[in-house]
Amino acid sequence: MLIVTGATGRLGQLIVNRLLERVPAERIGVSVRDVRKAAGLAARGVRVRSGDFTEPGTLEHAFEGAERVLVVSAAIRGDGASTANSAAIDAAREAGARHILYTSHQAASPLSLFPPQRVHAATEEHLKRQGVPYTALRNGFYASALGPYIGAALRTGTLAVPQDGPVSWTAHEDLAEAAALALAGDGVLEGITPPLTAPQTLDFADVAGVLSRITGRAVTRVVMDDDEWIAAAVAGGMPRQAAEFSLTMFAASRNGEFDVTDPTLGAVIGRPAKTVQEELETVIRSR
Numbered sequence: 001m002l003i004v005t006g007a008t009g010r011l012g013q014l015i016v017n018r019l020l021e022r023v024p025a026e027r028i029g030v031s032v033r034d035v036r037k038a039a040g041l042a043a044r045g046v047r048v049r050s051g052d053f054t055e056p057g058t059l060e061h062a063f064e065g066a067e068r069v070l071v072v073s074a075a076i077r078g079d080g081a082s083t084a085n086s087a088a089i090d091a092a093r094e095a096g097a098r099h100i101l102y103t104s105h106q107a108a109s110p111l112s113l114f115p116p117q118r119v120h121a122a123t124e125e126h127l128k129r130q131g132v133p134y135t136a137l138r139n140g141f142y143a144s145a146l147g148p149y150i151g152a153a154l155r156t157g158t159l160a161v162p163q164d165g166p167v168s169w170t171a172h173e174d175l176a177e178a179a180a181l182a183l184a185g186d187g188v189l190e191g192i193t194p195p196l197t198a199p200q201t202l203d204f205a206d207v208a209g210v211l212s213r214i215t216g217r218a219v220t221r222v223v224m225d226d227d228e229w230i231a232a233a234v235a236g237g238m239p240r241q242a243a244e245f246s247l248t249m250f251a252a253s254r255n256g257e258f259d260v261t262d263p264t265l266g267a268v269i270g271r272p273a274k275t276v277q278e279e280l281e282t283v284i285r286s287r
């Protein structure tokens, strides 16, 4: 059985949908925190079981009969994140999985200025030590992360954020397709993958230019001082911790951490990976 965790999250749902196009539903199992949210998958014949990485005892049942397990990194911030992801990897090994896959990040590094990259690096190290064939999918930075910044830019005509750097903003759909192919097929992606990215990098000045072209209205990029941006974000209702977390993304990007593209994603999915322009058009059309 092929097990996918996080199947009620955005990436996990897309992965299971792609998997269902290739593999009979009875070969697919999902591990989710709230089985009610996966009723649609159960109706399609997918085995739905409850599993929470922070309660590893739940994973034995969720992963029962696993041939291969795709651990979608849990949306947990802080020190508990790598412990939780590692617990899922342990559970996959204990369930007898012959291959364990994990959704890592293009910039996974213990030295990253962006804390999630340090979590992914620690989890990759754990994965390597299991003695089981593995794949760490080094997913590109989600283009959807631009959403909150775009909303404000379209309202105000100003994209006012701290100094950033180029990022290979990548579509969820493409990453989900690559993950489904890697889970379903031996040898599609093995070990630590190259960065799975869109074909170009854009910084926020480029994004402002794209927004101007798509909407026909000028969007001006303004570079804000870090502290002023935090103060403005907090004044606008963002919790201070969240603002400080977001700032680390800008710090990492201006440090060049996400300034990489690689052809592997397009090669695996058999078509060009989506550009951020295509993604932005989708985001704007859906508003």
Ligand SMILES: NC(=O)c1ccc[n+]([C@@H]2O[C@H](COP(=O)([O-])OP(=O)(O)OC[C@H]3O[C@@H](n4cnc5c(N)ncnc54)[C@H](OP(=O)(O)O)[C@@H]3O)[C@@H](O)[C@H]2O)c1
Residues within 6 Å of the ligand: 005, 006, 007, 008, 009, 010, 011, 012, 032, 033, 034, 051, 052, 053, 054, 072, 073, 074, 075, 076, 084, 103, 104, 105, 139, 140, 141, 142, 145
């Ligand atoms: N590549 C990138 O740029 C990037 C950016 C942001 C995040 N990520 C990582 O990619 C993952 C998937 O992205 P996404 O877009 O699908 O995010 P999402 O829609 O927020 O989904 C997050 C998933 O994490 C699951 N989760 C949270 N706590 C958990 C726990 N204790 N045990 C097991 N699962 C838990 C959630 O389960 P429920 O459905 O039960 O809530 C959900 O399925 C994220 O969780 C994050 O680790 C990557």
